[in-house]
Amino acid sequence: MIPSKFDYVRANSIDEAIQKLQEFNGEGKLIAGGHSLIPLLKFRLSEPGVLIDISRITGLKGIQKAGDRIIIGALTTHFQAANDPIVQEYIPVLSQTVRQIGDLQVRNRGTIGGNIAHADPAADLPAAAFVLDAVINIHGEDGPETMNVADFIVGPLITLLPENSVLTSISFAVPPAHTKAVYLKFSHPASGYPVIGVAVVAGIGENHVIDYIRVAITGVGDVAFRATSVEGMLLGQPLSEMILKEAAQLAAEDGEMASDLFTTEEYRRNLCKVYTERALKSVFYGN
Numbered sequence: 001m002i003p004s005k006f007d008y009v010r011a012n013s014i015d016e017a018i019q020k021l022q023e024f025n026g027e028g029k030l031i032a033g034g035h036s037l038i039p040l041l042k043f044r045l046s047e048p049g050v051l052i053d054i055s056r057i058t059g060l061k062g063i064q065k066a067g068d069r070i071i072i073g074a075l076t077t078h079f080q081a082a083n084d085p086i087v088q089e090y091i092p093v094l095s096q097t098v099r100q101i102g103d104l105q106v107r108n109r110g111t112i113g114g115n116i117a118h119a120d121p122a123a124d125l126p127a128a129a130f131v132l133d134a135v136i137n138i139h140g141e142d143g144p145e146t147m148n149v150a151d152f153i154v155g156p157l158i159t160l161l162p163e164n165s166v167l168t169s170i171s172f173a174v175p176p177a178h179t180k181a182v183y184l185k186f187s188h189p190a191s192g193y194p195v196i197g198v199a200v201v202a203g204i205g206e207n208h209v210i211d212y213i214r215v216a217i218t219g220v221g222d223v224a225f226r227a228t229s230v231e232g233m234l235l236g237q238p239l240s241e242m243i244l245k246e247a248a249q250l251a252a253e254d255g256e257m258a259s260d261l262f263t264t265e266e267y268r269r270n271l272c273k274v275y276t277e278r279a280l281k282s283v284f285y286g287n
């Protein structure tokens with residue numbers, strides 16, 4: 001399909017991007033890597049009058065450690081995040097997640113900020129963002145603002161990004177040093193997007209009980225979610241294969257399951273249990 005007609009402008013700073021969004025008064029749309037927006041334009045699901053290219057704004061790039069958080073600029077590509085030594089050392093679940101996004105071309109163009117701002121229900125990144133207590137940094141007409149990822153993504157392709165604002169970076173909490181992490185994905189055979197993606201960060205304390213556990217699931221419904229029922233059952237318990245299996249049975253409890261041409265709601269519910277059990281076993285037993 002051919003997109004409807006649009007103009008193109010480039011913003012060279014965050015302030016200029018905001019100014020152009022104001023100037024085009026609802027007709028302007030930011031474009032970063034274009035790997036989610038351009039397909040929407042082609043299907044005419046989005047018909048902005050003007051594309052505002054933010055891809056060269058240097059203030060939106062870079063990865064740094066600030067205390068116990070890792071801050072990743074919105075324009076960081078999936079490839080850069082996957083291979084960055086800070087990400088690999090402190091938040092390996094993010095590296096594991098983004099290296100499973102699309103193919104090499106997609107990872108070279110697609111950005112961390114664009115992935116979260118697009119809020120695709122089948123995106124991989126939200127699972128890692130949820131287990132790493134991600135905070136979204138935004139710059140808008142009234143200056144900087146922050147939002148937890150769970151508050152930011154509210155529905156399929158819907159976020160609470162305020163009008164005329166730019167997602168500038170995402171801040172991820174560094175989990176305790178003794179934890180291990182895994183992202184396990186069952187890809188749609190045609191698109192490669194996750195039918196389900198499960199991220200787990202977990203650790204065993206000195207007293208041999210599970211003292212840290214975060215589980216998040218993406219792809220099965222309208223929004224990703226923390227599987228808090230699974231976490232609640234496991235926290236403080238001695239590790240055993242039996243308890244992991246029992247806890248995984250609760251994996252679908254905290255989210256809405258979708259039904260579509262590829263899978264039924266019931267099948268997705270079952271995928272939640274199976275993939276959560278596999279992810280838990282992988283993180284605790286390495287299998």
Ligand SMILES: Cc1cc2nc3c(=O)[nH]c(=O)nc-3n(C[C@H](O)[C@H](O)[C@H](O)COP(=O)(O)OP(=O)(O)OC[C@H]3O[C@@H](n4cnc5c(N)ncnc54)[C@H](O)[C@@H]3O)c2cc1C
Pocket residue numbers: 029030031032033034035036037038039054074075100101102103106109110111112113114115116117118122123124125161165166167168191192193194
């Ligand atoms: C063939 C293919 C396969 C893919 N497979 C996967 C997959 O397996 N898993 C997965 O998770 N994703 C997948 N993707 C999506 C890919 O990860 C996208 O690149 C990413 O989701 C969006 O990043 P982008 O920079 O391309 O955003 P764009 O397409 O440029 O923008 C997407 C949306 O975000 C907004 N936006 C972008 N940046 C900002 C910002 N800084 N501030 C505010 N708003 C902003 C835009 O206005 C637009 O609404 C795939 C894409 C393709 C084309």
